Amino acid sequence: MSEIVWTDVGNDAARLLSRYIQIDTTNPPGNERAAVEFLEGFLTSRSIPSARYTSAPDRANLLAKLEGDGSAAPVMLLHHMDVVPANRDRWAEDPFSGSLADGHVLGRGAIDDKGLGVMQLIAFGLLRDSGVAFKRDILLLAVSDEESGGKLGSQWMVENHWPDIQCEYVWDEGGTGTIGIMGNRPVFAVSVAEKKGMNVRLTTQGTGGHGSFVSTSPLNRMVTALNRLQSSRMPAQFGDVTKKFLREVSRTQSFPSSWLVRNAYKPVVRTLVANKLAAIPAIDAMLRDTVTLTSVQSGAGTNVAPDSAIASLDVRLLPSTDKTDFLRRLKSALGDDSVIIESADPPPIVDSSATDSEFFRALNRVIVQRAPDSIVTPIQTPVGTDSRFFRSKGAHAYGLLPAILTQADLDTIHGANERISVTNLEFGTRIIYETLLELCA
Ligand SMILES: [Zn+2]
Numbered sequence: 027m028s029e030i031v032w033t034d035v036g037n038d039a040a041r042l043l044s045r046y047i048q049i050d051t052t053n054p055p056g057n058e059r060a061a062v063e064f065l066e067g068f069l070t071s072r073s074i075p076s077a078r079y080t081s082a083p084d085r086a087n088l089l090a091k092l093e094g095d096g097s098a099a100p101v102m103l104l105h106h107m108d109v110v111p112a113n114r115d116r117w118a119e120d121p122f123s124g125s126l127a128d129g130h131v132l133g134r135g136a137i138d139d140k141g142l143g144v145m146q147l148i149a150f151g152l153l154r155d156s157g158v159a160f161k162r163d164i165l166l167l168a169v170s171d172e173e174s175g176g177k178l179g180s181q182w183m184v185e186n187h188w189p190d191i192q193c194e195y196v197w198d199e200g201g202t203g204t205i206g207i208m209g210n211r212p213v214f215a216v217s218v219a220e221k222k223g224m225n226v227r228l229t230t231q232g233t234g235g236h237g238s239f240v241s242t243s244p245l246n247r248m249v250t251a252l253n254r255l256q257s258s259r260m261p262a263q264f265g266d267v268t269k270k271f272l273r274e275v276s277r278t279q280s281f282p283s284s285w286l287v288r289n290a291y292k293p294v295v296r297t298l299v300a301n302k303l304a305a306i307p308a309i310d311a312m313l314r315d316t317v318t319l320t321s322v323q324s325g326a327g328t329n330v331a332p333d334s335a336i337a338s339l340d341v342r343l344l345p346s347t348d349k350t351d352f353l354r355r356l357k358s359a360l361g362d363d364s365v366i367i368e369s370a371d372p373p374p375i376v377d378s379s380a381t382d383s384e385f386f387r388a389l390n391r392v393i394v395q396r397a398p399d400s401i402v403t404p405i406q407t408p409v410g411t412d413s414r415f416f417r418s419k420g421a422h423a424y425g426l427l428p429a430i431l432t433q434a435d436l437d438t439i440h441g442a443n444e445r446i447s448v449t450n451l452e453f454g455t456r457i458i459y460e461t462l463l464e465l466c467a
Contacts (some may be wrong), residue, residue: 030459035148036452040131042068043144043451044124047133053108055084056178058170061107062086065147065168072151079187081170081178088168089190092153094160094466099194101385101465102165102421103150103458105143106172106179106199106412109135116442132445137438139199141446142427142454143168146197149458153466160466165193172412180412184419193421195385195465197458200411200425203393203400206432207306209278212400214393216386217425219267219345219378219406220414221311226339226356228252229366234333245324248335251360252319258359260315262300264291265346267378267406268312274403311408315352316342342408343372376414378406379422386424388464392457397430428457 049060062078065088069076076090094100112121112134119125121134135141150166169179176182183191200217207213228251230244264272269291276288289295290303304310317339324335343352349372357367380386381404390402413423429450438444 030152032452032456035152035455036448039144039148039451039455040126040448042148043131043136043141043446044126044133046140046144047124047131047135048122050122051108051135052111053171053173056108056170056174057084058107059084059086062088062168065107065143068147068151072154074151074154076166077190079183081182085170085178087170087179087183090150090166092150092160092164094162094164096163098162098466100163100165100192101195101462102167102191102193102197102416103146103462104167104169104180104196104198104412104416105139105146106169107140107143108171108173108179109138109140110173110440112444113442118443121444129449130445130447131451132443134444136444136446137427137429137431137435138440138444139172141429141451142199145428145451145454145458148455149462152455152459153462156463158463158467162194162466164462164466165191167191169412175410176412176415180415184415188419192419193416195383196413196416196421196423198411198413198416198423198425199427200407200409200413201405202427202436203397203430204432204436205430207308207436208275211278212397212430213275213278214397214400214402214426214428215271215405216389216402217407217411217413218381218386218404218423220411220425221316221342221344221406221408222347222372222375223410224341224343224349224369224372226317226341226367226369228337228339228360229334229368230362230364231334231366232364234331237327237329237331239331243331243333245332245335247362247364248322248324248337251362251365252322252337254361255317255356255359256319260317260352260355262296262304262313263315263344263346264313265344265406267381267404270381271312271403271405274401277401308408311342312406315344315347316408317356341369345375345378345406373414374418376417378404379413379417379424383422385422385461385465389424389426389457389461392461392464393428396453396457396460428454
C-alpha cells in the first residue's frame with residue numbers, strides 16, 4: 027500500500043466533480059442514466075464492478091460493493107445524482123460548466139449532492155486500493171430523484187431491492203460542518219433525525235356579493251385568520267437530540283452565554299435565550315414545528331366579493347410531534363372555527379439514529395483528529411432527505427457533508443453560484459476514508 031498524497035487526492039476530486047457537474051441532471055426530468063454511465067466509467071477504470079437498477083426510462087440507480095468477511099453488518103455511502111434547477115440569469119457562469127477557478131469548483135450540485143458523491147467515490151476507490159481486509163461490506167449507492175421525493179430513487183430501491191442494500195449504517199447528506207455561524211470553531215452538525223413534511227389546506231366558504239358593499243366575505247375571513255397565524259409561533263420543544271445539540275454548541279460560547287445555551291430547555295432559562303436562538307433560522311427550525319404559507323387562491327374579479335378562499339401551508343413537524351396535537355394548536359392559532367382544515371398524513375415516525383453507535387464514535391474521533399478545534403454534534407435537520415427511507419428499515423443514517431462551509435457557501439445551496447473548495451474536497455474525502463477504515467478494518 028503506497029502512501030496517499032492528499033493534495034493530489036483533492037485535485038483529482040476537483041477534476042472528477044467538474045466533469046460530474048457537466049452532466050445536467052436537473053430534476054425534473056432528472057436523466058440520471060447519463061450520470062450512472064459516468065460513475066460506471068470511474069468504477070470500471072478501477073476494475074470495481076457495479077450494478078445498474080433502472081427505475082424508469084432514463085432514470086437509474088447504481089450500486090457497487092467492496093466485500094467484507096461478513097463478521098459485521100454493511101455500511102453504505104449514499105448520494106443523489108439529481109440536482110435542482112438553476113436560473114442561469116443569476117449565475118456568474120454557466121451552472122453546468124463545472125469551472126475550476128480560485129481553488130473552487132463551481133456549478134449546480136457542487137455541494138448538493140455531487141460534491142459529497144465525489145468524496146464518497148474517491149474514498150471508496152482508495153479503500154479498495156488499501157488492500158485492507160474489511161469486517162463488513164462497504165456499499166456505494168448513487169440514487170435518482172431525491173429532489174422530487176425519492177419515488178424513483180431511494181424509496182424505490184428500499185421497496186424493491188432491500189436485500190441488495192440491507193445495511194447497518196448509511197452515510198447520507200443532511201448536515202455539514204460550518205465555521206463562523208456558531209462561534210469561531212468549526213461545528214460539524216450530523217443529522218440523525220429529520221422533520222416530517224405535511225401539506226395542509228385551509229378553506230373558508232360562505233356568501234360573496236357585490237364588491238361595492240363592505241365585505242365580510244370568506245376571503246376577508248381567510249386573511250384575518252392567516253394574519254393571526256402569521257403572528258403566532260408553535261411552541262419550542264426540546265427532545266433528546268436538541269438537548270445534545272445545545273450542550274455541544276454551548277462549547278462555542280464563553281460564559282455566561284455557554285451556560286444559557288446549554289440550559290436553554292429549562293423553563294426559566296428559556297425565556298432568557300429563546301429570542302437569541304430563534305434569531306438563527308436554522309436553529310429556530312430545529313426547535314419547533316414550522317408553518318409556511320405558500321399560496322392563497324380566491325376571487326373572480328375586482329368587483330366581486332368571492333364566496334370561497336383556499337390557502338396552502340407547508341408544515342414541517344418535529345419528529346416527536348403528534349398530528350392531532352398540532353392540528354389543535356393550528357386551529358387555535360387561526361382563531362376562527364369556520365376555517366376548514368384538511369391535511370395529508372405526515373410520514374410515520376421513525377426513530378432517531380443512535381449517537382452512541384460505533385459509526386458516530388468513529389466519525390467523531392476522525393473529525394476531531396483532522397480538525398482539532400472542532401465540535402461534532404447531532405441535529406435533527408429541518409429539510410427532508412432520503413435517510414428516512416433507510417431509517418424506516420432500521421438502519422442508522424447519518425447526514426453529513428464533511429466540509430467546513432461558511433454562511434456564504436451555504437447560501438449557494440439550491441441558489442446561484444453553488445461552489446465548493448478543493449480544500450474541502452480533499453478534507454471530506456479524507457474524513458470518509460479514515461472513518462470507514464476505522465469502522466471496517
Ligand atoms: Zn441534496
